[in-house]
Each structure stands twice: as C-alpha cells, then as structure tokens.
Amino acid sequence: xxxxxxxxxxxxxxxxxxxxxxxxxxxxxxxxxxxxxxxxxxxxxxxxxxxxxxxxxxxxxxxxxxxxxxxxxxxxxxxxxxxxxxxxxxxxxxxxxxxxxxxxxxxxxxxxxxxxxxxxxxxxxxxxxxxxxxxxxxxxxxxxxxxxxxxx
Amino acid sequence: xxxxxxxxxxxxxxxxxxxxxxxxxxxxxxxxxxxxxxxxxxxxxxxxxxxxxxxxxxxxxxxxxxxxxxxxxxxxxxxxxxxxxxxxxxxxxxxxxxxxxxxxxxxxxxxxxxxxxxxxxxxxxxxxxxxxxxxxxxxxxxxxxxxxxxxxxxxxxxxxxxxxxxxxxxxxxxxxxxxxxxxxxxxxxxxxxxxxxxxxxxxxxxxxxxxxxxxxxxxxxxxxxxxxxxxxxxxxxxxxxxxxxxxxxxxxxxxxxxxxxxxxxxxxxxxxxxxxxxxxxxxxxxxxxxxxxxxxxxxxxxxxxxxxxxxxxxxxxxxxxxxxxxxxxxxxxxxxxxxxxxxxxxxxxxxxxxxxxxxxxxxxxxxxxxxxxxxxxxxxxxxxxxxxxxxxxxxxxxxxxxxxxxxxxxxxxxxxxxxxxxxxxxxxxxxxxxxxxxxxxxxxxxxxxxxxxxxxxxxxxxxxxxxxxxxxxxxxxxxxxxxxxxxxxxx
Numbered sequence: 310x311x312x313x314x315x316x317x318x319x320x321x322x323x324x325x326x327x328x329x330x331x332x333x334x335x336x337x338x339x340x341x342x343x344x345x346x347x348x349x350x351x352x353x354x355x356x357x358x359x360x361x362x363x364x365x366x367x368x369x370x371x372x373x374x375x376x377x378x379x380x381x382x383x384x385x386x387x388x389x390x391x392x393x394x395x396x397x398x399x400x401x402x403x404x405x406x407x408x409x410x411x412x413x414x415x416x417x418x419x420x421x422x423x424x425x426x427x428x429x430x431x432x433x434x435x436x437x438x439x440x441x442x443x444x445x446x447x448x449x450x451x452x453x454x455x456x457x458x459x460x461x
Numbered sequence: 462x463x464x465x466x467x468x469x470x471x472x473x474x475x476x477x478x479x480x481x482x483x484x485x486x487x488x489x490x491x492x493x494x495x496x497x498x499x500x501x502x503x504x505x506x507x508x509x510x511x512x513x514x515x516x517x518x519x520x521x522x523x524x525x526x527x528x529x530x531x532x533x534x535x536x537x538x539x540x541x542x543x544x545x546x547x548x549x550x551x552x553x554x555x556x557x558x559x560x561x562x563x564x565x566x567x568x569x570x571x572x573x574x575x576x577x578x579x580x581x582x583x584x585x586x587x588x589x590x591x592x593x594x595x596x597x598x599x600x601x602x603x604x605x606x607x608x609x610x611x612x613x614x615x616x617x618x619x620x621x622x623x624x625x626x627x628x629x630x631x632x633x634x635x636x637x638x639x640x641x642x643x644x645x646x647x648x649x650x651x652x653x654x655x656x657x658x659x660x661x662x663x664x665x666x667x668x669x670x671x672x673x674x675x676x677x678x679x680x681x682x683x684x685x686x687x688x689x690x691x692x693x694x695x696x697x698x699x700x701x702x703x704x705x706x707x708x709x710x711x712x713x714x715x716x717x718x719x720x721x722x723x724x725x726x727x728x729x730x731x732x733x734x735x736x737x738x739x740x741x742x743x744x745x746x747x748x749x750x751x752x753x754x755x756x757x758x759x760x761x762x763x764x765x766x767x768x769x770x771x772x773x774x775x776x777x778x779x780x781x782x783x784x785x786x787x788x789x790x791x792x793x794x795x796x797x798x799x800x801x802x803x804x805x806x807x808x809x810x811x812x813x814x815x816x817x818x819x820x821x822x823x824x825x826x827x828x829x830x831x832x833x834x835x836x837x838x839x840x841x842x843x844x845x846x847x848x849x850x851x852x853x854x855x856x857x858x859x860x861x862x863x864x865x866x867x868x869x870x871x872x873x874x875x876x877x878x879x880x881x882x883x884x885x886x887x888x889x890x891x892x893x894x895x896x897x898x899x900x901x902x903x904x905x906x907x908x909x910x911x912x913x914x915x916x917x918x919x920x921x922x923x924x925x926x927x928x929x930x931x932x933x934x935x936x937x938x939x940x941x942x943x944x945x946x947x948x949x950x951x952x
Contacts, residue, residue: 312930313926313929313930371838371841371842373841374781374837374838374841376916377781377785377827377834377837377916377917378781378834378835378837378838378841379834379835379838381835381838420853422835422855423834423835424833424835424836425833425835426830426831426832426833427830427831428833428834428835429834429835430828430830431916432914432915432916432919433914433915433916433919433920433921433922434914434921437914438914
C-alpha cells in the first residue's frame with residue numbers, strides 16, 4: 310500500500326480525534342504517527358454498573374484499509390468486572406491467551422465486528438459517515454448492555 | 462517511444478469541451494470567437510510502454526490570469542503559469558496545457574505554426590522546472606477535433622499523444638467510454654484487417670468496433686467460474702490482449718464450474734490453463750498470465766496495462782482493492798458476482814447474480830454498499846491475523862454453492878456490458894447494475910449515481926491519482942516568474 314494511503318490514514322485519524330473530543334470531552338487520545346495502526350484513548354467513560362467509571366482503550370486500526378474497512382479489535386483492561394462480579398469477556402468476543410502483545414500489561418483483546426454489505430459507510434467528511442466515533446459508540450453500547458443482561 | 466494517452470472523467474471533459482467552467486461564463490471570456498486557456502492537473506498511470514495521464518482538476522485562466530485574449534491567440538500571465546507549475550511540483554501532478562481554436566471546425570484540428578514555435582521555445586524550460594517523472598503536454602481543441610503532444614525529457618523531442626479517452630457519464634447518455642483520436646496519433650498496435658472468423662459478429666459490432674476489440678487489452682481478475690467464461694468469450698470475440706490474473710491452481714472441486722478445464726489440468730495454475738485455451742481459440746490474441754493475487758503490487762502493475770478491468774473475484778477484500786485500483790487509475794471496471802442462498806427456516810432459496818459497471822459519475826462499489834467491510838477486513842488481514850480470527854469463529858463460513866449455469870449467464874451479461882462499452886454499440890438507457898434472478902427468470906437493469914462524499918470516488922476521493930505519491934514533490938520550492946510579463950510567449 311502506498312505512502313500516500315498511510316498519510317491519508319494518519320490525517321484521517323487526526324481529523325477523527327476532533328470529533329471524538331466533541332462527543333467525549335474527557336478523553337485523551339494518541340495515535341500511531343508512523344503507520345496509523347492504532348489509536349490510544351484514555352478516560353473513556355462507560356455506563357454505570359462496572360467497577361470503574363472509565364476505561365483505557367487501544368483500538369487496532371486496519372492498515373491498510375482504514376477507513377474503507379472498519380476497526381474490529383480493541384484492547385482494554387481484561388480485569389474489569391461488573392459490580393456483580395462478571396468478567397468483561399461475557400459481553401465482548403474476546404481473546405487474550407495466544408496474543409502476548411500487551412497481555413503482560415494486563416490487557417485483553419476484544420472485538421466488535423461490523424457485518425454486512427453497506428453496514429460500514431464512511432464518508433470523506435468525517436461526520437458524513439461512519440468513523441471511529443461510530444466504533445466507540447458501539448463499544449459504549451456493549452458496555453451499557455451489561456445492565457440489560459443483569460436485569461435478565 | 463512511450464505511448465501517451467490522456468484520460469478525462471466525463472464531467473471534467475464536458476466542462477472543458479463546452480467551456481462550462483465557473484468564471485468563463487462572462488461575455489468577455491466566452492465570446493465564441495476568442496481562444497480560451499486552461500491547465501489540467503493530472504495523475505499518471507504508467508507501464509513500461511504507456512503513460513495514461515489522468516485528468517484530475519481544471520485550472521482555468523480567468524480574465525485576471527490573462528495578458529491578452531483574442532480570436533488569434535491567448536497569453537496567460539506568468540504569475541498564473543508559475544503558480545500552476547508550483548502546484549505540480551509540490552503536489553506531484555503532471556501538467557496538461559489546453560487552448561482552444563474556436564475558428565477551427567474541421568476534423569483535423571492541429572497546432573498552428575505559431576503554436577509549434579512557442580512550444581519548441583517553451584517546453585524545454587518548463588520541463589526543467591518539473592521533475593523528470595512529470596510530463597508537460599499541450600493540447601489544442603477545435604470545435605470537432607483536437608491534437609496533443611508532450612515533451613520527452615529524455616530526448617528533448619516533442620512527440621504526439623495518441624488519443625483522449627473520455628470515461629464515465631455526465632447526464633443521462635450511456636456512453637461510458639469514448640475514444641477521441643488526436644490528429645497526429647501514434648500508430649496503435651493490433652490487428653489491422655478483420656479476420657474472417659469475426660464476420661458474423663462484425664455485422665453487429667461494425668468493422669470499427671471489431672478493430673477496436675483487436676486493439677484492446679482486457680484484464681480478467683479471477684479465473685474461477687465467472688472468469689473462465691469471460692476469458693473464453695473474449696477470445697472468441699477477438700480481443701487483442703488478455704491479462705489473466707489469479708494466484709490459484711485448478712483443484713478437483715473447481716471442475717464443476719471451470720469452463721474448458723479438465724481433470725488433466727488439476728494442479729496447474731489457472732492462468733496457464735486459460736492462457737493455453739485462449740491461444741487455441743484465438744491465435745491472434747496476446748495472453749499474459751499473471752499467477753498472483755490482485756492484492757500484490759506486481760499484479761496491480763500488470764493490470765495498469767489494461768483498457769478495461771473485469772472483476773470476477775469471490776472475495777470482498779479483492780473487490781475492495783480492485784474497486785479502489787480502478788477508480789485511482791481511471792480504468793473502467795465491470796464487476797460480476799453470483800450468489801446462492803440456501804433455504805432455511807426463516808428465508809427462502811435465492812439464486813442469482815449481478816453485474817456492475819464502475820466509471821466516473823456512477824458511484825463505485827464502495828458507495829453503492831456492495832462490499833461487506835467486515836469480510837473485506839478479514840480478507841485483507843495478514844495470514845497470522847486471519848488464523849487468529851478463525852480461532853475465534855470469524856472467516857470460517859461454509860464455501861458458497863456455485864453452479865456453472867449461473868456463472869454462464871452472469872458472465873455473459875458481464876461480457877455484453879464490456880462489448881457495448883468498448884465498441885460503442887448502444888445499450889439503451891443508463892444502466893450501471895444488471896441484476897439476474899435465476900428463479901424468477903428475470904434480468905433487471907438499474908442505475909446508480911455518484912456519491913460526492915465517497916472516500917473512493919467522491920470529490921475528495923482518489924479518482925485519477927494514479928501512481929502519485931504525496932512525497933513526490935512536497936518539499937519543492939515555489940516557482941517565481943523571472944521574466945517580465947511582456948516577454949511571455951503567445952499561446
């Protein structure tokens with residue numbers, strides 16, 4: 310994939326950070342300025358019902374491919390639990406046994422897959438289509454859904 | 462000598478041809494007897510023997526940019542020229558310089574002796590201001606014809622450009638590809654006379670249409686159930702050159718749908734099997750087998766040599782890459798796909814397929830929602846990542862059902878679109894998508910339109926960027942005109 314694509318991806322990530330700050334003003338973000346392969350987000354707020362009000366996220370950015378193809382995987386503290394003691398892996402598809410990349414730091418690797426033709430439609434202006442903000446909203450929804458599962 | 466072609470998206474071409482450029486509507490500029498002047502910034506798609514200049518943006522000379530304008534000549538201000546050259550250097554664009562000859566209504570518009578004198582004087586110093594990889598072309602447009610030539614950095618010669626290709630639609634007319642010869646063209650390679658084996662189809666396609674086929678290079682990407690039909694049909698039709706691109710070998714399980722393949726071919730590369738078949742059917746057709754995936758750079762380099770891309774792939778990742786490649790290099794792209802959805806408790810049996818034409822102004826597969834992004838992500842991931850995903854239940858779907866009669870119908874629809882596009886045989890109303898429902902025995906045409914925010918084909922997308930890299934000139938300095946305005950050449 311060309312250098313131009315890498316630069317475009319990095320520029321895109323920088324643009325998207327602005328919209329992430331607007332929706333989630335308390336977060337701090339950093340991106341991979343060399344290859345555009347990840348974005349690190351701290352102080353990401355999650356719904357009530359967990360053992361902490363916010364989490365740290367590291368989202369894998371498809372490279373090459375983003376934003377034409379969506380993120381699928383992210384890292385967060387694998388020890389986070391609900392207030393009634395359930396593990397995060399009950400809510401997200403997950404894996405952390407054979408991937409040592411960040412496992413030694415206590416991170417787990419989780420995924421939210423976006424499936425189906427036309428279900429991921431990014432646009433050239435960030436707010437005109439899907440973006441990292443859409444993906445963060447999905448992550449946020451899954452954290453929120455633990456309430457529903459508790460109620461059930 | 463390198464063959465140089467100029468490709469315009471239809472919308473840009475119509476703006477330039479009909480002088481419908483913002484700022485040119487004032488009477489002073491568009492008095493019909495006056496010449497007009499514009500630069501066109503272009504990407505390039507280069508192979509060893511051909512450079513296609515891909516028009517990307519028109520930079521019109523507005524009244525403030527001109528020193529003089531009359532029916533007999535036009536002269537841009539040096540500041541305007543310098544600013545445009547600076548953009549080319551900084552952003553990596555090739556430069557096409559156009560001016561009109563509104564007085565010329567003939568079929569053989571060409572450069573005047575004054576134009577030639579100016580170009581001989583002007584082109585060498587302009588070339589020195591541009592990196593040697595960036596071309597400078599001048600083009601003169603009469604009312605019915607045009608001519609173009611470029612400066613060859615290596616030899617210092619001014620050589621003719623071979624043709625202008627207008628690609629896409631702008632409005633309702635369905636003429637997705639038009640070739641406009643230059644008045645002093647290079648001699649194209651290919652079959653001269655129409656061979657007797659094509660006489661029956663020549664009655665439909667016309668002699669000119671058949672000769673166009675003989676000069677055309679088509680890349681078939683994917684030689685499975687669809688691509689095998691496509692290759693054989695194009696050989697029968699007398700196509701000039703086929704690029705066959707597929708990384709796979711024939712397997713026993715392919716034999717139910719690979720047209721022309723036999724049990725003796727099991728284990729051979731598909732591209733070799735079909736290259737051999739094509740040569741037996743049409744000895745005049747040149748065949749280049751490329752046994753690799755279109756995801757690989759080398760395969761993409763080969764595909765740049767085509768005039769038309771036929772997508773016969775069954776992977777969303779390959780479809781995504783091919784779609785971007787076609788838009789980036791301004792190559793017409795016809796994608797075909799088949800599908801069988803087996804009946805289950807909550808859905809009925811569905812058997813069908815579709816053919817989609819991607820040219821400028823019609824949208825692309827990305828903005829039409831034809832690519833499953835999640836499956837594309839899996840397809841494009843590294844083998845390690847794919848293994849990781851499979852271990853977690855992704856990318857392990859059962860192979861889709863595939864039957865030869867379905868492939869045959871859909872591949873024929875795809876080839877029909879290709880022949881209509883290449884030969885100019887009119888196919889009626891604008892149709893970018895043809896849907897085939899095998900159970901209802903129904904073919905349905907549909908039309909799509911461009912999505913301006915599309916990341917691939919939209920206004921800020923990658924259309925026409927070609928081989929351009931952002932680094933190609935970003936650190937280069939501004940060009941400042943040094944001569945006095947009155948010394949500037951006449952155009």
